Amino acid sequence: MLEAFSSGFWQVIAWPAFGYLLLGIMVGFWVGLLPGIGGLATLALMLPFSYTIKTPIEAFCFLLGMLAVTGTTGDLTSILFGIPGESSSAAMILDGYPMSKKGEAGRALGAAIMSSLFGAVIGALSLAISIPIMRPLVLLFGSPELFIITIMGITFIGTLAGASLIKGLLAGGVGLMLAAIGVDPQTGSLRYTFGFLYLWDGLDVTPVVVGLFAIPEIVDLAVRGTSISQAPKEKLKGVMEGVKDTFRHFWLVVRCSLIGVYFGVLPVLGANVAQWIAYAHSVSGLKDRKQAGKGAVEGVLGPGAANNSTRGGDLIPTIAFGIPGSASMALLLGALLIVGLQPGPEMLKSRLDVTFAMVWILIISNIIVAGICFLILNHLAALTFIRGSLLIPFLVVLVFIGSFTANNSLHDLLVTLIFGSLGYFMVLYGWPRPPLILGLILGKIGENYLWISTAAYGAKWLAFPSVLILIVLTVIIVAYPTIKERRGRAKYDRPEDAI
Amino acid sequence: MEKFRNAHSSKGFRSVLAHASRLSPLASLLFLMQFFNLLTVQLLFAQTPFYQGKTINIIVGTKAGDAYDLYPRLMAEYLPKYIPGSPNVIIQNVPGAASMIAANQIYNVSKPDGLTIGAIYPALYLDQLANKPEVRFDWSKFHFIGTPVVSNHLMYMRSDAPYKSMEDIRKASTPPKCGANGTTSTGYYMPKLLEETIATKFDIVTGYQSGGDVDLAVERGEVICRAFTITAYFAREPFITWRKKGFVNVLFQSGSKRDERIKDAPTIYELMDKYKTTEAGKRLSTVVLAAGDFGRPLVFAPAVPADRVKIVRDAFDKIVKDPAYLADAQKRNLEIDPSSGDEIQKLAKEVVTAPPDIVERMKKLMGTGK
Numbered sequence: 051m052l053e054a055f056s057s058g059f060w061q062v063i064a065w066p067a068f069g070y071l072l073l074g075i076m077v078g079f080w081v082g083l084l085p086g087i088g089g090l091a092t093l094a095l096m097l098p099f100s101y102t103i104k105t106p107i108e109a110f111c112f113l114l115g116m117l118a119v120t121g122t123t124g125d126l127t128s129i130l131f132g133i134p135g136e137s138s139s140a141a142m143i144l145d146g147y148p149m150s151k152k153g154e155a156g157r158a159l160g161a162a163i164m165s166s167l168f169g170a171v172i173g174a175l176s177l178a179i180s181i182p183i184m185r186p187l188v189l190l191f192g193s194p195e196l197f198i199i200t201i202m203g204i205t206f207i208g209t210l211a212g213a214s215l216i217k218g219l220l221a222g223g224v225g226l227m228l229a230a231i232g233v234d235p236q237t238g239s240l241r242y243t244f245g246f247l248y249l250w251d252g253l254d255v256t257p258v259v260v261g262l263f264a265i266p267e268i269v270d271l272a273v274r275g276t277s278i279s280q281a282p283k284e285k286l287k288g289v290m291e292g293v294k295d296t297f298r299h300f301w302l303v304v305r306c307s308l309i310g311v312y313f314g315v316l317p318v319l320g321a322n323v324a325q326w327i328a329y330a331h332s333v334s335g336l337k338d339r340k341q342a343g344k345g346a347v348e349g350v351l352g353p354g355a356a357n358n359s360t361r362g363g364d365l366i367p368t369i370a371f372g373i374p375g376s377a378s379m380a381l382l383l384g385a386l387l388i389v390g391l392q393p394g395p396e397m398l399k400s401r402l403d404v405t406f407a408m409v410w411i412l413i414i415s416n417i418i419v420a421g422i423c424f425l426i427l428n429h430l431a432a433l434t435f436i437r438g439s440l441l442i443p444f445l446v447v448l449v450f451i452g453s454f455t456a457n458n459s460l461h462d463l464l465v466t467l468i469f470g471s472l473g474y475f476m477v478l479y480g481w482p483r484p485p486l487i488l489g490l491i492l493g494k495i496g497e498n499y500l501w502i503s504t505a506a507y508g509a510k511w512l513a514f515p516s517v518l519i520l521i522v523l524t525v526i527i528v529a530y531p532t533i534k535e536r537r538g539r540a541k542y543d544r545p546e547d548a549i
Numbered sequence: 550m551e552k553f554r555n556a557h558s559s560k561g562f563r564s565v566l567a568h569a570s571r572l573s574p575l576a577s578l579l580f581l582m583q584f585f586n587l588l589t590v591q592l593l594f595a596q597t598p599f600y601q602g603k604t605i606n607i608i609v610g611t612k613a614g615d616a617y618d619l620y621p622r623l624m625a626e627y628l629p630k631y632i633p634g635s636p637n638v639i640i641q642n643v644p645g646a647a648s649m650i651a652a653n654q655i656y657n658v659s660k661p662d663g664l665t666i667g668a669i670y671p672a673l674y675l676d677q678l679a680n681k682p683e684v685r686f687d688w689s690k691f692h693f694i695g696t697p698v699v700s701n702h703l704m705y706m707r708s709d710a711p712y713k714s715m716e717d718i719r720k721a722s723t724p725p726k727c728g729a730n731g732t733t734s735t736g737y738y739m740p741k742l743l744e745e746t747i748a749t750k751f752d753i754v755t756g757y758q759s760g761g762d763v764d765l766a767v768e769r770g771e772v773i774c775r776a777f778t779i780t781a782y783f784a785r786e787p788f789i790t791w792r793k794k795g796f797v798n799v800l801f802q803s804g805s806k807r808d809e810r811i812k813d814a815p816t817i818y819e820l821m822d823k824y825k826t827t828e829a830g831k832r833l834s835t836v837v838l839a840a841g842d843f844g845r846p847l848v849f850a851p852a853v854p855a856d857r858v859k860i861v862r863d864a865f866d867k868i869v870k871d872p873a874y875l876a877d878a879q880k881r882n883l884e885i886d887p888s889s890g891d892e893i894q895k896l897a898k899e900v901v902t903a904p905p906d907i908v909e910r911m912k913k914l915m916g917t918g919k
Contacts, residue, residue: 091613094612094613094618095613097613098622101880101881188765189765189768189769192766192769192771193766193771233646233731233733235730235731235732235755235756236732236755236756237732238731238732238733238915245682245683247645247646247649247650247653247683248645248646248650250645250646250647250649251644251645251646317758317761317762317765318758318762367765371764371765371768371786371787372785372786372787372789372790373761373762373764373765373786373787374759374761380759380761384619387784387785387881387882388880388881388882392785392786392789393786394786394787394789394790395786395787395790457612457643457644457645458641458642458643458644459643459645459650495758497756498756498757498758499756501755501756502754502755502756502757502766502771505726505752505754505755505756506726506754506766506771506772
């Protein structure tokens with residue numbers, strides 16, 4: 051095993067594999083930065099180029115290297131402009147963007163990049179460590195367990211609700227309702243499609259997230275007529291402070307990374323969900339919960355770590371069974387077949403070196419991108435001091451191109467506009483937006499797993515020991531803050547309205 | 550381009566006359582004869598190929614990177630070689646509603662000038678038969694260019710389950726649980742078709758996000774069977790490992806002949822003979838199974854001029870025989886088993902004229918009659 055471990059490393063840093071890795075990082079860097087244009091769409095575009103690559107490790111250097119860094123650079127856009135660079139970076143906005151507004155962009159960026167690096171390394175190591183137990187690990191979660199985990203995720207709406215629990219729950223409820231749009235997979239009946247074929251597949255998360263979060267910020271920027279940072283322009287020195295923050299909250303970063311890995315392993319869930327859970331976990335531990343959403347660095351560290359560590363978790367079912375853990379993994383599998391490697395159990399035996407090479411690619415590409423980011427960080431942070439009127443046209447173009455890539459349909463733009471207006475009024479009247487997104491993402495998943503569990507096991511699944519344990523765990527998570535409060539150990543207020 | 554050519558030839562004409570005037574009468578006569586000879590030949594070929602300097606757009610009804618997307622992408626690389634005039638070929642993904650958005654767009658919106666090809670799902674005609682209001686096309690009026698692959702289906706069953714054959718399932722008191730994504734997937738309507746034709750009972754669990762999720766559920770024992778394409782069964786994990794370990798058995802296949810690689814599994818036609826399926830049942834299966842014969846079809850809108858349809862059909866027929874194309878397909882793990890445009894055109898006419906009672910049964914089967 052050790053031999054494969056080192057062989058994987060040497061194969062990754064050998065030429066031309068390393069060149070492909072650098073190329074992948076370069077592409078991924080920009081893909082991450084540009085809002086909406088996601089790793090998945092780019093992976094699909096880059097796939098034909100990988101046909102000409104000779105060995106599996108070289109192809110993986112290019113594709114996985116690209117995918118691995120999008121999480122990190124996506125966070126940068128969220129912090130700088132309040133616009134999610136990737137749909138998995140939306141949670142980063144909640145505290146990252148307020149930090150930029152306070153003139154602490156440097157510190158937020160430092161914290162995001164460092165926690166991303168940590169997350170990626172922990173994700174990669176989890177992948178390496180879990181190699182012997184991969185198969186039972188994946189088989190542990192059947193549909194009933196996944197349903198309870200989804201419910202657990204939905205309870206985090208309470209934590210993300212902000213100032214008003216009622217408003218939070220209502221927003222979450224709207225999200226769940228929006229999740230019902232589309233062809234229902236059980237009977238094939240159409241729900242809330244109003245004669246639009248576009249709605250058959252349900253709402254795509256990307257245009258909704260981009261609209262909900264980006265448009266209000268752009269309008270706000272235009273109305274204020276200033277630069278993003280409202281603080282006077284000083285020397286940007288916070289970067290090291292942000293790096294130090296990562297070490298100050300070391301265990302928080304580790305815990306959030308593990309949340310990311312865990313959600314990566316679970317099918318269908320993944321970075322889009324993990325970021326919110328990690329965020330909720332981070333801010334629920336704040337001493338002064340009023341600081342949440344006002345630029346608390348913990349709210350940057352949590353999602354930063356989680357959305358990067360999911361990549362490692364994602365690879366686990368892909369390798370253990372040859373069954374992709376997410377849409378991007380499905381594309382990677384396609385690429386592997388083309389270069390002549392059959393992903394699946396063979397990769398735990400005769401091609402263990404390839405598996406370890408993946409671990410190394412995740413680690414090395416994130417170290418490199420963190421290095422690049424730190425080099426140009428001051429220039430990036432300086433963007434927040436540019437006059438808004440110069441930035442806005444550029445941002446608007448990026449936002450709409452980004453949402454258009456979801457389905458290449460004009461309807462994508464319409465969805466962005468509708469949710470943009472909705473988002474604007476939500477901000478205006480103090481309604482939290484994260485519960486709506488969480489409801490939208492989890493609603494469909496929860497419904498499916500509930501149906502599958504019932505269809506496969508009747509009502510028996512409710513008595514499965516694993517299900518009972520998860521239910522108890524969920525109850526504890528929901529009740530814990532209240533219990534803590536009653537005991538008078540700490541007087542918590544609900545975290546402030548996140549934005 | 551055309552203008553340029555005309556200008557060029559008229560200039561040529563003047564210079565030829567100038568040459569001719571300087572020669573002896575006989576020589577000039579010969580020369581002129583030769584010239585007119587050349588001129589007629591030139592006139593015959595003066596018409597530049599329609600596709601020269603143009604761009605063909607292939608509208609693919611799925612997201613980029615989907616298996617349905619890979620075939621047209623490969624085709625796009627070879628079309629310029631075989632269409633006179635070597636047009637550019639680009640891919641445009643118009644995903645959504647199981648490629649119905651793309652089909653509607655090709656049929657109604659795109660200019661029928663032969664520059665827009667559609668790559669759509671083969672089962673869309675079932676929606677037309679079910680009279681869904683969203684369908685804005687007549688399947689049989691599309692010009693079919695061809696399909697690079699005809700896809701037959703199979704059903705696998707965990708080998709530790711007590712169901713070793715369709716007979717076992719017919720006799721079983723509790724039906725086996727099969728996994729599927731939605732009601733429009735083969736995972737759903739294949740077992741349903743078996744229920745309708747040979748009276749087996751299945752408990753179909755729908756709602757899985759992807760075929761891979763069904764396979765994982767089979768590993769876990771949540772469900773024990775799934776129907777899908779034979780191609781995928783032989784091309785991908787986890788099936789390679791499963792076959793090696795004997796984890797699953799194949800219980801039936803949907804082709805008219807037994808596939809070489811799964812000789813032990815009976816075809817649906819053999820089963821229908823064995824269990825004396827009614828004539829109506831047989832017609833129903835013809836209608837439903839036709840989706841496999843359409844494969845991964847490439848189509849033109851009805852109003853595209855016939856000569857252009859012919860050019861592209863001819864190109865298609867040559868491409869699927871090109872060894873370089875076949876080698877590329879093999880490299881990308883895409884099975885090639887083509888069917889020409891003419892063949893599937895006839896089939897399209899047949900399926901849309903299914904009688905009302907068959908359509909009613911089909912609707913029930915697809916879950917659309919509820």
